[in-house]
Amino acid sequence: GENVEQHPSTLSVQEGDSAVIKCTYSDSASNYFPWYKQELGKGPQLIIDIRSNVGEKKDQRIAVTLNKTAKHFSLHITETQPEDSAVYFCASRNSGYSTLTFGKGTMLLVSP
Amino acid sequence: DVKVTQSSRYLVKRTGEKVFLECVQDMDHENMFWYRQDPGLGLRLIYFSYDVKMKEKGDIPEGYSVSREKKERFSLILESASTNQTSMYLCASSLSLGVHTEAFFGQGTRLTVV
Numbered sequence: 001g002e003n004v005e006q007h008p009s010t011l012s013v014q015e016g017d018s019a020v021i022k023c024t025y026s027d028s029a030s031n032y033f034p035w036y037k038q039e040l041g042k043g044p045q046l047i048i049d050i051r052s053n054v055g056e057k058k059d060q061r062i063a064v065t066l067n068k069t070a071k072h073f074s075l076h077i078t079e080t081q082p083e084d085s086a087v088y089f090c091a092s093r094n095s096g097y098s099t100l101t102f103g104k105g106t107m108l109l110v111s112p
Numbered sequence: 113d114v115k116v117t118q119s120s121r122y123l124v125k126r127t128g129e130k131v132f133l134e135c136v137q138d139m140d141h142e143n144m145f146w147y148r149q150d151p152g153l154g155l156r157l158i159y160f161s162y163d164v165k166m167k168e169k170g171d172i173p174e175g176y177s178v179s180r181e182k183k184e185r186f187s188l189i190l191e192s193a194s195t196n197q198t199s200m201y202l203c204a205s206s207l208s209l210g211v212h213t214e215a216f217f218g219q220g221t222r223l224t225v226v
Binding site for chain 1: 171202
């Protein structure tokens with residue numbers, strides 16, 4: 001089955017800096033890659049996703065890049081703010097299945 | 113506003129008890145999921161259901177069962193709770209199979225088995 005590796009497990013940055021979280025996946029048939037943000041005491045919430053026919057997608061301060069050849073994708077957050085502090089999960093899905101495979105998560109701490 | 117509601121935020125149960133975790137979604141979604149979240153292990157799929165009365169095992173089904181008698185409700189059952197089932201449990205739902213649709217999560221139930 002699919003395996004998703006996520007790095008780093010924790011990331012501390014100063015407010016205003018950029019943050020990058022990286023994921024690799026094993027199944028070359030995977031074609032959907034969402035990112036979820038989990039704030040303290042809440043369930044994960046989708047923040048951005050990318051499909052395999054796209055190399056990059058941006059939404060204000062967040063962007064995701066996908067390299068299908070290398071089987072990795074990354075989340076980029078620019079101009080970080082304290083409210084960006086949360087746990088971030090990457091995931092992948094093969095179109096032949098309905099379930100997502102998640103990475104182990106990255107705890108991002110943005111210090112004022 | 114879309115909503116997935118889990119019946120309890122916190123539960124404390126004794127070893128050997130039968131435990132029911134309830135989840136309700138109001139979005140008429142076909143798919144519902146139960147995940148377990150542990151530090152350093154991420155989200156692991158226990159069971160999912162793609163239709164009423166249908167269920168499929170996920171990655172870690174041992175010690176768990178599920179019930180889906182109505183489209184909006186998906187229950188996770190711990191037949192005989194054990195201390196290694198102490199964890200955060202997350203329910204999720206999504207619209208349909210084979211489509212790259214968003215999964216919506218509940219707020220989680222933190223279960224402690226003593």
